[in-house]
Amino acid sequence: MAEKSVYKDGSFNRAPSSFRNFISADPNSRFPAEKGRYALYLSPLCPWAHRTIIVRAIKGLEDIVDLYEVDGGSEGWYFTGEGRVLAADPLYGLESIRDLYKKVNPDFPGRFTVPVLWDKKTHTIVNNESSEIIRMFSSAFDHLIPEPLRESNRPGGGLYPEPLRAQIDELNEWVYDKINNGVYKVGFSPAQESYEANLYPLFDALDRVESILADGRRFLFGEHLTEADVRLYTTIVRFDVAYHTVFMCNLKSIRHDYPHIYFWARRLYWDADEAGEFRAAFNKTTAPNIHRYSEGYAKTRHHVVLGKQGPLIVPKGPKVLIDPL
Numbered sequence: 431m432a433e434k435s436v437y438k439d440g441s442f443n444r445a446p447s448s449f450r451n452f453i454s455a456d457p458n459s460r461f462p463a464e465k466g467r468y469a470l471y472l473s474p475l476c477p478w479a480h481r482t483i484i485v486r487a488i489k490g491l492e493d494i495v496d497l498y499e500v501d502g503g504s505e506g507w508y509f510t511g512e513g514r515v516l517a518a519d520p521l522y523g524l525e526s527i528r529d530l531y532k533k534v535n536p537d538f539p540g541r542f543t544v545p546v547l548w549d550k551k552t553h554t555i556v557n558n559e560s561s562e563i564i565r566m567f568s569s570a571f572d573h574l575i576p577e578p579l580r581e582s583n584r585p586g587g588g589l590y591p592e593p594l595r596a597q598i599d600e601l602n603e604w605v606y607d608k609i610n611n612g613v614y615k616v617g618f619s620p621a622q623e624s625y626e627a628n629l630y631p632l633f634d635a636l637d638r639v640e641s642i643l644a645d646g647r648r649f650l651f652g653e654h655l656t657e658a659d660v661r662l663y664t665t666i667v668r669f670d671v672a673y674h675t676v677f678m679c680n681l682k683s684i685r686h687d688y689p690h691i692y693f694w695a696r697r698l699y700w701d702a703d704e705a706g707e708f709r710a711a712f713n714k715t716t717a718p719n720i721h722r723y724s725e726g727y728a729k730t731r732h733h734v735v736l737g738k739q740g741p742l743i744v745p746k747g748p749k750v751l752i753d754p755l
């Protein structure tokens with residue numbers, strides 16, 4: 431049974447995801463990899479969802495897995511018809527992500543989160559946990575994509591190479607707890623004590639990342655991109671424009687205090703070469719949205735922490751969202 435995200439011991443506690451099935455390259459599996467069968471419902475504003483569209487783009491899965499954008503936030507994700515957001519759910523005409531979960535289980539007890547990986551054939555949620563969705567995208571569809579994009583042909587052995595798995599898992603664990611989810615624990619703190627209790631470990635972890643990158647390596651595990659870079663990136667690219675301001679993660683900023691992290695992030699962000707190694711995945715999933723991060727988090731914090739008491743103020747800085755290379 432899914433748990434709700436709650437303030438436990440005065441701190442934000444993110445509930446585990448509820449649907450944990452896997453798409454597989456095996457044609458006899460329950461969810462075999464097939465072109466056109468699956469869809470991702472998400473908002474590119476959500477950092478967890480952002481991971482999945484980066485890997486979808488890196489792997490050239492745009493023609494294989496559909497993308498349906500929704501908008502909203504802590505008060506629900508909806509089809510609004512604004513910008514790239516669809517006016518209605520293209521499969522069932524539903525109005526919201528809540529409706530999608532209710533379609534699978536009318537008594538669904540958890541939160542109606544994005545991303546959702548949907549199976550159009552059996553009309554159900556395959557998985558709603560981004561860390562698992564990126565693993566599936568990394569390898570399960572490899573027989574359907576051009577040879578150079580397959581994990582076995584990638585320099586360094588792909589996004590989750592066998593020899594590095596234990597190290598990647600170990601790094602992901604503390605990056606998730608202290609950084610990816612750490613910023614939320616700070617920004618959703620209901621009290622000064624929990625704010626401070628989570629703030630210092632966040633910056634200790636950023637210091638640790640900075641020291642890893644300080645030897646001049648291109649990526650967290652050396653010369654080649656892994657899923658650990660993807661998972662860290664979505665938090666770093668939101669840091670100065672949203673977490674520093676809205677979530678009060680302000681002991682330091684990335685641009686002024688973490689030169690190696692900032693350089694690493696800018697290299698990923700500014701790579702707009704569609705024919706290049708990363709198929710412009712970071713740029714095209716971030717650049718259209720980076721100016722909206724501050725508003726998204728301001729609204730969420732106003733709702734979650736302040737119960738909508740008082741005015742909603744959206745911080746406008748920094749003037750330069752991300753410096754050029």
Ligand SMILES: N[C@@H](CCC(=O)N[C@@H](CS)C(=O)NCC(=O)O)C(=O)O
Pocket residue numbers: 435446447475476477478479503504505506541542543544545558559560561
């Ligand atoms: N563990 C999930 C977390 C996803 C998540 O928390 N998504 C947020 C948006 S950034 C959400 O949909 N929240 C809506 C809610 O909690 O009601 C994952 O990584 O996929």
